[in-house]
Amino acid sequence: xKAVITVVGADQVGILAKVSGICAEYGVNxxxxxxxxxxxxxxxxxxxxxxxxxxxxxxxxxxxxxxGNALGVDxxxxxxxxxxxxxxx
Numbered sequence: 590x591k592a593v594i595t596v597v598g599a600d601q602v603g604i605l606a607k608v609s610g611i612c613a614e615y616g617v618n619x620x621x622x623x624x625x626x627x628x629x630x631x632x633x634x635x636x637x638x639x640x641x642x643x644x645x646x647x648x649x650x651x652x653x654x655x656x657g658n659a660l661g662v663d664x665x666x667x668x669x670x671x672x673x674x675x676x677x678x
């Protein structure tokens with residue numbers, strides 16, 4: 590299963606490292622990353638392969654949310670098929 594991970598918040602050092610580190614810790618492979626700084630705000634979208642996630646998917650999401658909260662950024666995780674359906678015109 591693939592997941593879309595979005596991160597938005599005030600720009601600071603370590604956001605990409607924290608999110609990708611959590612992915613690595615739980616066996617989730619980051620496939621693509623797009624990030625930008627928009628008016629001092631950090632915005633990132635990651636596509637990740639969670640097939641080999643070594644904990645329940647809900648635990649992985651909770652850990653990413655916890656990591657985002659520690660940095661003061663909003664982290665959202667959505668299954669790719671749900672993300673695609675939500676953004677279909």
